[in-house]
Amino acid sequence: MENKTELPIVLEIKKVVEEAENTKTFYFDHTLNSKPGQFVMLWLPGVDEIPISVSFDDGEQFALTVFARGEASNQICGLKEGDKIGIRGPYGTMFNYAEGENLVLVGGGYGAAPLRFLANEAVKKNCKIDFMMAAKTKNKLLFVDELREMKNVTVYIATSDGSEGFKGHINETLEKVLKEKKINKIMTCGPELLMKAVGEIGDKANVQTQISIERYMKCGFGVCGQCVMDPLGIRTCVSGPVMNSKVLNMLEEFGKYRRDAEGRKQYFNK
Amino acid sequence: MANLSIKYLGAEFKNPTVLASGVTGVTAATWRSVVNSGAGGITTKSIWLNEHKGHKNPTIITTEHWMMNAVGLPDAGLEKAQQEIDEYNKTKPAPLIASVAGGTMDEFVAIAEKMKDLPIDILEINISCPNVEGEFGLPFACVAKDARKVVEEVKKVSGKKPVIVKLSPNVTDIKEIANACAEGGVDGFCLINTLGPGLYINIETRIPVLANKVGGISGPAIKPLAVKMVHDVYKATKLPIIGTGGITTGRDAIEIMMAGATLVGIGSAVYYRGLDVFRKVANEMNEWCDLNGVKDLSEIIGTVKM
Numbered sequence: 001m002e003n004k005t006e007l008p009i010v011l012e013i014k015k016v017v018e019e020a021e022n023t024k025t026f027y028f029d030h031t032l033n034s035k036p037g038q039f040v041m042l043w044l045p046g047v048d049e050i051p052i053s054v055s056f057d058d059g060e061q062f063a064l065t066v067f068a069r070g071e072a073s074n075q076i077c078g079l080k081e082g083d084k085i086g087i088r089g090p091y092g093t094m095f096n097y098a099e100g101e102n103l104v105l106v107g108g109g110y111g112a113a114p115l116r117f118l119a120n121e122a123v124k125k126n127c128k129i130d131f132m133m134a135a136k137t138k139n140k141l142l143f144v145d146e147l148r149e150m151k152n153v154t155v156y157i158a159t160s161d162g163s164e165g166f167k168g169h170i171n172e173t174l175e176k177v178l179k180e181k182k183i184n185k186i187m188t189c190g191p192e193l194l195m196k197a198v199g200e201i202g203d204k205a206n207v208q209t210q211i212s213i214e215r216y217m218k219c220g221f222g223v224c225g226q227c228v229m230d231p232l233g234i235r236t237c238v239s240g241p242v243m244n245s246k247v248l249n250m251l252e253e254f255g256k257y258r259r260d261a262e263g264r265k266q267y268f269n270k
Numbered sequence: 271m272a273n274l275s276i277k278y279l280g281a282e283f284k285n286p287t288v289l290a291s292g293v294t295g296v297t298a299a300t301w302r303s304v305v306n307s308g309a310g311g312i313t314t315k316s317i318w319l320n321e322h323k324g325h326k327n328p329t330i331i332t333t334e335h336w337m338m339n340a341v342g343l344p345d346a347g348l349e350k351a352q353q354e355i356d357e358y359n360k361t362k363p364a365p366l367i368a369s370v371a372g373g374t375m376d377e378f379v380a381i382a383e384k385m386k387d388l389p390i391d392i393l394e395i396n397i398s399c400p401n402v403e404g405e406f407g408l409p410f411a412c413v414a415k416d417a418r419k420v421v422e423e424v425k426k427v428s429g430k431k432p433v434i435v436k437l438s439p440n441v442t443d444i445k446e447i448a449n450a451c452a453e454g455g456v457d458g459f460c461l462i463n464t465l466g467p468g469l470y471i472n473i474e475t476r477i478p479v480l481a482n483k484v485g486g487i488s489g490p491a492i493k494p495l496a497v498k499m500v501h502d503v504y505k506a507t508k509l510p511i512i513g514t515g516g517i518t519t520g521r522d523a524i525e526i527m528m529a530g531a532t533l534v535g536i537g538s539a540v541y542y543r544g545l546d547v548f549r550k551v552a553n554e555m556n557e558w559c560d561l562n563g564v565k566d567l568s569e570i571i572g573t574v575k576m
Contacts (some may be wrong), residue, residue, distance in 0.1 A: 005334060006332040007332070007472075007479065041327075043327075045477040048480075048481070049327035059523065116546070145359060187498060218341065219329070222294070223330060223540055224293075224294070225294030225300055225315065228294070228296060229299070233297060235300060261323070262321055262322070262345055262347075263315075263344070263345065264346040264350055
């Protein structure tokens, strides 16, 4: 039998970068061997363990970007260089693209984190990237300066309050770019209703759209059954988080509800 | 091509593999996808009368030899369970065993009574979860008179539904517990529940990894114990058994049936071999039967020469 183990390894935080309001990136000197879109289970000893997508991995160092929104993520965001946390993984599916493709990346809020890793990798493969970022307000935008400095990356911004970039919905920017340019693939990560809209635009324009789904998880390796989606019972941790819009269109709960820790349906607010 | 179909307490299983309670069984969609992956039947994640919160993460850790969990039986309660059971029943592709849990004798009786009229095939009383001991004390499955009492009370309200008890391996003499349940009128058994609880310490932080600190042990390492206990209970009671505990391959499944199991529960092996472990195990059992001249799988039940 294959030698399989799912135990956390403990790593020291090497660097902490404050990215935006309540959002920090933690760097670790460790070869994670992750691909853009994959996630790890981050263990804060004695507190909790939560899934976090990888926001950087160059083979020697990797990073996790954490948005403080719950008890565990708030405590994680209080950690400093030299503090220790545990990691299991990487888990799940990745964004797929080919050499030299034209990609549109649509990130909503902290959903920009895995797309930043994707952009870093895709430019190495001579891809051209239109990186569209949506946030409620300027203070919640991530990685903007870094992305603007990257070759072959064009950054577009939309904020709900107009404090930076276009005031309004990023979808309008997406539709415009799809009309003007030949785009091979769209990749998105952010609030589910935003991603659903992006998927619909991609489907309509006949552009393959890859969507990163967030569901409540316990194990990360396909056993606990918490992250399943109706009506096919697909496990988000192993068949996702990155899924094609064509698959998600068959999952009636996409854009409607998710399950909580007790398995109860929680509807998204429209 | 051997006949792998098995009749168990009135229900027809196309093969003896059954999803064990607690692994992936949260929704009707999942039960269906597990049947599509080859399972002969489904056991639900344990259903409570009212909402029950599980433990915080980390809840499941694994090595190549064992899995340890302290998920803590989270469940939204009866209303959600009814919705899922009704949804599954629309196309019901395989028998459904409803696992139920409670903290007190009264809670077990109340949830069992509610299950009486639902479209389930078998009621499994989970009186052996080691992960709610902190909340409720020693499981009923560890005390013969408690085990007998819960069976008696449940049988009074469960109507025509067959009732099986999930037994704990964490006892001095499992035959004594099984006999007590048999005297209480139980129709069959499922065994073993997880072993322990055990403790896994991360030595860098000197902290137990599981949030609950301790957790029940499953997976390949516990299989010999499961096989032995299934044989003990089979010999002691002759009641039909779902044998479970570390079953990962067709050979494992054949082995536990020879010890006395009629059906074979598969849980942790979903991790070791993927969700289609059910199809793989059934295919491997079929190959073994063909090679060994077994025409009907049910012939092998309890045939170990001790």
